[in-house]
Amino acid sequence: MRAVGFNMPQPITSETSLIDIELPMPEAKGRDLLVEIKAVSVNPVDTKVRASAPVEAGQHRILGYDAAGIVKAVGPDVKLFKPGDEVYYAGAINRPGTNAEYHLVDERIVGFKPNTLSFEEAAALPLTTITAYEALFHRMKIQDKVAGAWNAVLIIGGAGGVGSIAIQLLRELSDVTVIGTGSRPETQDWIHSLGAHHALDHSKPLAKQLAELAIGAPAFVFSTTHTDEHLKDILELIAPQGRVSLIDDPKEPIDLRSFKSKALSVHWEMMFARPVWQTGDMIEQHKLLNHVAELVDAGKIRTTLDETLGTINATNLKKAHALIESNRTKGKIVLSGF
Numbered sequence: 354m355r356a357v358g359f360n361m362p363q364p365i366t367s368e369t370s371l372i373d374i375e376l377p378m379p380e381a382k383g384r385d386l387l388v389e390i391k392a393v394s395v396n397p398v399d400t401k402v403r404a405s406a407p408v409e410a411g412q413h414r415i416l417g418y419d420a421a422g423i424v425k426a427v428g429p430d431v432k433l434f435k436p437g438d439e440v441y442y443a444g445a446i447n448r449p450g451t452n453a454e455y456h457l458v459d460e461r462i463v464g465f466k467p468n469t470l471s472f473e474e475a476a477a478l479p480l481t482t483i484t485a486y487e488a489l490f491h492r493m494k495i496q497d498k499v500a501g502a503w504n505a506v507l508i509i510g511g512a513g514g515v516g517s518i519a520i521q522l523l524r525e526l527s528d529v530t531v532i533g534t535g536s537r538p539e540t541q542d543w544i545h546s547l548g549a550h551h552a553l554d555h556s557k558p559l560a561k562q563l564a565e566l567a568i569g570a571p572a573f574v575f576s577t578t579h580t581d582e583h584l585k586d587i588l589e590l591i592a593p594q595g596r597v598s599l600i601d602d603p604k605e606p607i608d609l610r611s612f613k614s615k616a617l618s619v620h621w622e623m624m625f626a627r628p629v630w631q632t633g634d635m636i637e638q639h640k641l642l643n644h645v646a647e648l649v650d651a652g653k654i655r656t657t658l659d660e661t662l663g664t665i666n667a668t669n670l671k672k673a674h675a676l677i678e679s680n681r682t683k684g685k686i687v688l689s690g691f
Contacts, residue, residue, distance in 0.1 A: 354378050355691050356453035357667050358413035362405050365674045371667040374413055385457045386434055387426040391472035392689045393451050393665060394419040395673040396480050417451030418443050421466055421475035431460050439466040443480035445628035454691055461635045462628050464642025467649035470656055477658035477685035483624040485519035486641045488598040492620035495527055495573055502592030503569030505530035509555055510577035512540035512683040517547055517657040524548040525653050543683050559586040581605040598622055659684030665691050
């Protein structure tokens with residue numbers, strides 16, 4: 354089968370940073386599904402792994418942590434799906450990725466594809482949806498209010514893939530005020546179009562902008578990017594006993610002692626934790642993907658697909674990685690078919 358991978362970490366500008374390869378057809382065992390990949394999307398994690406992860410000599414690593422496709426075969430222990438089912442999911446970082454014609458994935462982290470979306474539109478959703486849903490509702494528990502705080506969430510990086518779905522989930526599943534950040538007029542327009550009540554410019558001091566809204570200190574901060582650069586503002590603007598969730602990998606170490614004076618709780622979301630560690634509640638990802646599919650089919654959540662770059666091959670994936678690394682994208686980048 355055709356696939357795209359890499360055999361050593363390199364900058365995306367290198368000719369061999371991503372290469373087209375041929376691999377044997379995988380076989381579904383245990384609770385695995387064998388999925389024929391129809392579309393994939395590209396996330397920052399793809400670029401980080403490609404740039405830094407070592408690969409055993411003579412081997413290739415396949416990236417891809419988002420996909421939509423059709424179940425072709427199932428392992429003997431599969432209970433939730435059958436061949437022919439249309440699915441969407443984000444996979445696991447410790448297994449081969451989705452940039453391949455066929456892919457193995459544990460059924461417990463797979464959802465039924467929304468009926469109203471194309472494969473391309475569906476492929477834009479899984480990783481960011483799982484990340485946002487887990488961070489907001491499983492980690493920070495925004496459904497539990499903070500006494501005396503403004504019932505609001507500040508989403509740093511509101512126009513990115515995670516921010517784009519987080520805004521929609523919050524508007525549909527909670528009563529919180531949603532504030533997103535974007536540094537350009539077009540990204541701020543995107544944030545408003547998704548349902549955010551307010552949009553701030555994260556290239557300028559956030560605490561000052563929030564204070565100018567004259568509404569109060571928010572109970573929650575969801576930081577999706579450059580947390581270390583915004584930490585001073587976060588600590589200044591958040592309400593006492595507030596909750597902070599982050600998903601990025603700050604370049605500078607974060608001193609947790611700085612969260613003590615306001616008795617803040619910190620929740621570091623890692624959407625691969627459940628499948629990597631085979632947690633007892635791993636099936637929660639199956640449940641939440643199905644929940645979001647229902648919301649999509651009811652017209653309450655829309656895809657965050659922004660751009661389709663063509664078929665799945667090394668050339669197009671290199672273009673996608675370069676765009677992600679520019680830090681100027683909004684929504685999601687998708688590739689479709691082989």
